[in-house]
Amino acid sequence: KAGVTQTPRYLIKTRGQQVTLSCSPISGHRSVSWYQQTPGQGLQFLFEYFSETQRNKGNFPGRFSGRQFSNSRSEMNVSTLELGDSALYLCASSARMGEKLFFGSGTQLSVL
């Protein structure tokens, strides 16, 4: 069974641009969550989706948004990028909410 797939693996953007990250969950998993990881702040929860509906949202500005499609694939969008958005963005899937999370390898975003 394929694991969680995140694309792209690396991304370089400039301030003010927007970016879209993609996450394909493990087949059969219906819950997808997103996280930002930085050396200073650790791993922080962004949002969580289940059956195409956002169920939870972390304490991030509205520039961070996401969605989940009917096939459970999810995308995360960050608009008007800031230098502080440089981070590793991790996606995780689980069969149902509250169950074991399986993480993807992440997308390393650098904002110049």
Next chain:
Amino acid sequence: QKEVEQNSGPLSVPEGAIASLNCTYSDRGSQSFFWYRQYSGKSPELIMSIYSNGDKEDGRFTAQLNKASQYVSLLIRDSQPSDSATYLCVVRETTDSWGKLQFGAGTQVVVTP
């Protein structure tokens, strides 16, 4: 104050000894608790989950939960160099599966031969 607090370490442990990791949380209604291990440059992976007060053992790992004290811990017995990693304490808030996940900053464990 962060919702989930962990000592950042590094926690240096001789090979074969017991590593003891501690975690406190602020949301008294939290019901689900997890320990994830993250090797450098890798993604986190689940080691243990615990939902009831007391101890839960799985191989060399034991999770301990005390909801009254809002405290959860992880013991690693017979520590091996392969246990060197960052351990993340994760708490799901509220009493159902819809609550937010809160992550601790992680405790770095270094097992020395």
